[in-house]
Amino acid sequence: MIVPADQTKYDELAAFIQTVDASEKSLIAVLHRTQTIFGYIPQDAQLMIAKALHLPTAKVYGVVTFYSYFTEVPRGKYQISVCLGTACYVKGAQDVLKAFQDELGISAGETTKDLLFSISQSRCLGDCANAPVVMINDELYAQVHSDEVPAIIKKIRETEEYA
Amino acid sequence: MITFMINDQEVTVPEGTTILNAAREIGIKIPTLCFLKEQKGVEFQSASCRVCMVEEPGRQKMLAACSTKAWNGLKVRTDTPRVIRTRRLMVELLLSNHPKDCLICHKNGDCELQTLAADSNVREVSFQGAMNKCRIDNSSLSIVRDMNKCILCKRCEEVCSNIQSVGCLTDVGRGFHTVVGTVFDWPMTDTTCTFCGQCLAVCPTGALAEVDNTRKVWDALVSGKTVVVQTAPAVRVALGEMFGMEPGSVVTGKMVGALRMLGFDYVYDTNFAADVTIMEEAAELVHRMKHGGVLPILTSCCPSWIKFIEHNFGDMLDIPSSCKSPHEMFGALAKTYLADRLNVPREDMIVVSVMPCVAKKYESARPELSVAGQSDVDIVISTRELGHMLREIGVNFESVKESDFDDFMGESSGAGTIFGVTGGVLEATLRTAYEWITGETLENVEFEAIRGFEDVKAATIDIQGKPFRVASASGLKNARKLLNSIRSGEAHFDAIEIMACPGGCIAGGGQPSVHQDYSILEKRMAAIYGIDEAKTIRQSHKNPSVIRLYEEFIGEPYGEKAHELLHTEYKLRKKM
Numbered sequence: 128m129i130v131p132a133d134q135t136k137y138d139e140l141a142a143f144i145q146t147v148d149a150s151e152k153s154l155i156a157v158l159h160r161t162q163t164i165f166g167y168i169p170q171d172a173q174l175m176i177a178k179a180l181h182l183p184t185a186k187v188y189g190v191v192t193f194y195s196y197f198t199e200v201p202r203g204k205y206q207i208s209v210c211l212g213t214a215c216y217v218k219g220a221q222d223v224l225k226a227f228q229d230e231l232g233i234s235a236g237e238t239t240k241d242l243l244f245s246i247s248q249s250r251c252l253g254d255c256a257n258a259p260v261v262m263i264n265d266e267l268y269a270q271v272h273s274d275e276v277p278a279i280i281k282k283i284r285e286t287e288e289y290a
Numbered sequence: 291m292i293t294f295m296i297n298d299q300e301v302t303v304p305e306g307t308t309i310l311n312a313a314r315e316i317g318i319k320i321p322t323l324c325f326l327k328e329q330k331g332v333e334f335q336s337a338s339c340r341v342c343m344v345e346e347p348g349r350q351k352m353l354a355a356c357s358t359k360a361w362n363g364l365k366v367r368t369d370t371p372r373v374i375r376t377r378r379l380m381v382e383l384l385l386s387n388h389p390k391d392c393l394i395c396h397k398n399g400d401c402e403l404q405t406l407a408a409d410s411n412v413r414e415v416s417f418q419g420a421m422n423k424c425r426i427d428n429s430s431l432s433i434v435r436d437m438n439k440c441i442l443c444k445r446c447e448e449v450c451s452n453i454q455s456v457g458c459l460t461d462v463g464r465g466f467h468t469v470v471g472t473v474f475d476w477p478m479t480d481t482t483c484t485f486c487g488q489c490l491a492v493c494p495t496g497a498l499a500e501v502d503n504t505r506k507v508w509d510a511l512v513s514g515k516t517v518v519v520q521t522a523p524a525v526r527v528a529l530g531e532m533f534g535m536e537p538g539s540v541v542t543g544k545m546v547g548a549l550r551m552l553g554f555d556y557v558y559d560t561n562f563a564a565d566v567t568i569m570e571e572a573a574e575l576v577h578r579m580k581h582g583g584v585l586p587i588l589t590s591c592c593p594s595w596i597k598f599i600e601h602n603f604g605d606m607l608d609i610p611s612s613c614k615s616p617h618e619m620f621g622a623l624a625k626t627y628l629a630d631r632l633n634v635p636r637e638d639m640i641v642v643s644v645m646p647c648v649a650k651k652y653e654s655a656r657p658e659l660s661v662a663g664q665s666d667v668d669i670v671i672s673t674r675e676l677g678h679m680l681r682e683i684g685v686n687f688e689s690v691k692e693s694d695f696d697d698f699m700g701e702s703s704g705a706g707t708i709f710g711v712t713g714g715v716l717e718a719t720l721r722t723a724y725e726w727i728t729g730e731t732l733e734n735v736e737f738e739a740i741r742g743f744e745d746v747k748a749a750t751i752d753i754q755g756k757p758f759r760v761a762s763a764s765g766l767k768n769a770r771k772l773l774n775s776i777r778s779g780e781a782h783f784d785a786i787e788i789m790a791c792p793g794g795c796i797a798g799g800g801q802p803s804v805h806q807d808y809s810i811l812e813k814r815m816a817a818i819y820g821i822d823e824a825k826t827i828r829q830s831h832k833n834p835s836v837i838r839l840y841e842e843f844i845g846e847p848y849g850e851k852a853h854e855l856l857h858t859e860y861k862l863r864k865k866m
Contacts, residue, residue, distance in 0.1 A: 170474055183482070185459060185471075192463045193461065
């Protein structure tokens, strides 16, 4: 997958690194910011962070792969998060997840080729009364049934087309 | 001080002592796999293997002896049925995700996990489950990484990061999928790995190994070509260990005899080439001093150190001596001077190096160390690999008839010998450079101040009333410190020696494993100095074979022919 390099994002990251202590203790904070800026943590950013914090890049990579929050896979413009917490699970969230995966042709943790959608699993979004719930970016979808999934995706695609 | 009981023995130790160390003090053995006591006594406990569990009777939870500090009045037992059962269980758990191909593993007979499984009387592995499936990284010419055999003790990571400051190994992933890997899972050849091999020197299993070149040597020996072999200084003080001999045994004669038994046509000494290195390096030093060249001059014998400076100090590539390492000088001279003397065409000669080092394997393939695509040194094997080859032919090493090196490139001075220990190359340089600069005879050739296992050894030598500042460092972390202090202008030196392995080549990654008994290294070091002391000729420029080489073939040290054959260049590599 080719992701166009975005210099302004790297500039933003560089500016942030300027504000922190150039040592290992700033690593987690810098990685958080990187993920916020890019939506994921590209290799070039890891190389840049390692240099700035005077760490071996292997160390940075080790931390990135350890925490499940960090991802090296670019995330889509629409990040679909399917809740698999207990309440959602018993209400059929697995089927909902499967429906999204089938509809988009990707697995959880992956991103569509057009960089529009990515799917992730989450554990309890705190809205158990409306289980099963799905969040797409900041929008909450309540009591989702797997049958509704194609329509949800279709609507987003249409919005994108006319945007 | 605290007093507590281990089994039925009372032990009094300083507060803060771990159960493991207290037990060792009174001769009670607690097995360990992940625990690593480093050369300088620093302890590394990842406490991940859990085979050192001991029992405090009455307490449900067991204690990990390596990482639990004992307290006053504690009572622990290392010998109860529960302890023994638990230990066996831990080993079984480790084995449940470990390939059981010990019979054909290169570590067969030298593996800490195998020994522990035997000692723990494991007769079955009751756990069947998923096995790791990792790609074997055999991208490099020096080291093979088979992470399927890794038990995640993390000793390699510790050594790579904290002893060598290379930091090319890291934990990748988490949980069952955790693997010790490289940056972005790149092959080793794409990383900053220097191939020092200290990781494989501490690996308790077969997860890290040298690239085995013994088959190539066997093929060479029946190829019909003239096969010449050279042996590095540190090999002769360690090879005996492969055959149960006392550490520190000097086995030069037996080693030469055994190499003849293997079928090598000529057996030579890298120590001779070390003397040639000194001729060149001392001449280069004098040249730099006379012509206002860059100082300090840095020794360049260690390929791992060279790769380290190429990656990390790209702005300082003008300070290492341009001298090739001794075994590469040997290769270049073997295929010119020796080929001519023996009347063998260059292409019909195969040069084999026996080295204490795995980085030499990668070094010999550097393109600048070859002629028309043919490397000056064709095959490099480690001390261990030579030991394995000798075992293959069933040699009774202790009774091998001693033999001498062959003529032309077999004679060496004491100065060539001490290349095998930290500080040795610098000392050997001084033994010659002093006389060349002053024109006087050096009365005492021993420079005690730059000997020993200390991190960095600095001294100031008086040369005709002028201070000459020298330093030697071993271990790449110490090298980094030293170079940083030079770069910042904090320290000033005229000549520096650096060896990647702590203690020098005697502690190389290709040497027989010491399994954390560092007294073995001290014995090897003493053996090297013993060889030096026993020599009548202790300065490189007084070696008659070296004098003959320069008179008949090379001409002036650091001259035109010398540059063509004995000097090299370095390249800038990516820092990561």
